[in-house]
Amino acid sequence: MTTIVFLGAGSVVFTRELLTDIFAFPELADARIVLHDIDNERLETASALAARVAEASGARPEVRATTDRRAALDGADFVINTIQVGMYAATRTDFDVPARFGLRQTIGDTIGVGGIFRGLRTFPVLAGIAADMAELCPDAWLLNYTNPMAMNVTYLARVAPRLRVLGLCHSVHWTVHGLCELIGVPFEEVSYDSAGVNHQAWILRWERDGADLYPALDEAIAADPELRRRVRVDLYRRLGYYPTETSEHSAEYVPWYLRHDAEIARLRIPVGAYLGISEDNLLVYAATRADPGPVELRRDATEYAPQVIHSMVTGTPRRIVANVANRGLIGNLPDGFAVEVPAVVDATGARPQPMGDLPPQLAAVNRPYASVGELTVAAAVTGDPRLVRQAAMVDPNTAASLTLDAIWAMCDALTEAHGDLLPEALRA
Template identity: 50%
Template sequence: MARIVLIGAGSITFAKNLLSDLLTYPELTDEMTVVLHDIDVDRLNTAEQMTRWMIESLGVGARVEAHLGRRRALAGADYVINEIAVGGVKAAHLDFEIPARYGLRQTIGDTLGIGGIFRALRTIPVMVGIGRDMAELCPNAVLINYSNPMSMVPRAVHDGTDFKNVVGVCHSIRDTEATLAGLVGIPKEEISFQTAGVNHQAFVLKFEHRGEDLYPRLDEVIEADPEMKRRVRVEMYRRFGYFPTESSEHGSEYLSWFLSHEDQVEQFRLPIGTYLDWLQDNLDTYEALVAGLRAGEGVRIEPGNELASLIIHSTETGTPRVLHANVVNDGLITNLPGDAFVEVPCLVDKAGVQPTRVGALPPQLAALNRTYLNVGDLTVRAALEGRRDHVHHAAMLDPNASATLTLQQIQDLVDELILAHGAALPDGIRN
């Protein structure tokens, strides 16, 4: 019987999407216990009400538990799926509004940059606690992480606790490969892809159809549509030679060449602060869902091959799949640091998640990835060691911050954010 724990179950849209998959696997449902955990009692109650409605509506035998206490939820788990956002909407607003006063632009701010650094600093103490609990209460489980920053959060669990069976999952590679297939007009299942790198900065290394390199076809599509050249990811492809996996909006803030220049913001149509709009949309969606449950309308059950559910299904049934996951490098990509978390193809079956060795990235891509990983390395060290100076170091090395602000401005900004976030940050950093 699989005991599947959702940490941050109050992220209702995420929980609904995941459960729409898990509860429609007939070979799993009668032997499944869904365990919900959140620190917000109202959201936890909503998640429980929704889950019970879905189970009853589908007529399946899955069981459900809901716990405010994390340790009780984790005890005996087989799979733990994490989707927490420490500090919630209030913390996200601080991550945008304070840097904006210094003239620093961000679009989404959850992966790299000042926003990504401080999201990591808030998230890592909680994740280290989860890892320690899992090492004690469910040592044979797998922790499947969705929370950003993906290159930092799983690494912090791996390096900061005795629990090592942690993987990160993200939709960006799957979505990018589907986008490229659509652009060249060939079904995705007929295309041979190899995609790897660092989460939100991986690259499509192989893009072929029956032995034909499809990049020349993509070049023709781009040349035929001038508007495509107004996308950061297309510009990066043209300059670096391989198509990146992250959206233009998001990808722009990992680099030094875009957000610090007014003309580039206009040229590439970069939506400053768009993440705050997303947060409001999520709140509106949550309120609509709560209203629907209260009215007895339930929710739409729409299976969508969520990555965590595919990992669980393959592990439980032995159905082999190749998915991309974020795992400790350990030689998988030979010209990136061995202790970094990298995103590579993985075989998933009864043996669990088994990463594929990629070898060396093209040198220009590895060099770009290392600038990204440097910030993450310092941020993880800052969190695990309580090193305030490493927060400054990470921010000073961040491409967008260093292209926009002076060293003194960066230090002042970091100190102001540390004061603003206060007790949410690790011991040592806020002192």
């Protein structure tokens, strides 16, 4: 029996979607599902929801729930990580404190000061998970969804190099899906390649029957002025390759947009968007707890974790997109930092595909992102709080918006606000 553990199972909507996709595979319909969360109420809600999904799917899994992480991990084959350390209160801090210094953010979960401090409070939990897995399920795969994805995968590669880790994100899939809708081409009929870093990768090839589809996208953009009012369309027109994450995300990874009122208006950038998303998630959770409603089954599994598990259990080969430490996978990005590349998964495991060098302009945009992540990970590994400030100094949006004195003062304020959520050595 395959044992699948959910860490952070209290993220009930995501847990429901993942379980729906898992139970869609007959070979996984009798899996052992272990739900873990540190919040008893959320865990209870997730457990009830799991039972409803199983019943609607006609599956007969063994489901158990526990607040004891070690008990959850004991004997696991796959561990799906969706934790959010500090929850909404910490996210609110990540936005409110920088806003007092005049720094604008949109999502705050990848790089920027929001990503830096989210990473710093997540790393200690990841280290504990890695240590537990090394002892209790050393051959298991950790399938990570938690952001900041690239920093988390890089950190795990540093502190637990033997751990089997895949960082999974659906942004590439849904980017290509949306592009296909835009030009009226069925998604099932296209092939594509992407590479870069999580939330800032690039569609390098996008074809139908061997024909390049980028010219059709150019025509659609030329015909619709409103399309040109999107950050990632603006980036595409200037860099030549389409970025793989939403405009809300893309705006805060570069220095060119958020510091300018006119650019925010021109490109309709929703400053502080993630606060609204987080508040909506809280409302959805409350509504789900009060009345779970009918379970809607999807025809096809679209999330990567269920596909990875099915491929490794059954030997069915699949090509996905994964985040892994860069070991010769992208030649002109830093060695060891997590990159996002195609990977083949089957019964033998996962094989990331080398992609050579990125076009130089794309690598040039990715490198500052990687520098922020490298310095943040180094801060956690060495316990040097100066590296936290230096990570913020080289962040493109932060550097474009604030003076150095303001950056350091902002990091001091965030450190004080997050308190014991941060590693003890970095609370200075």
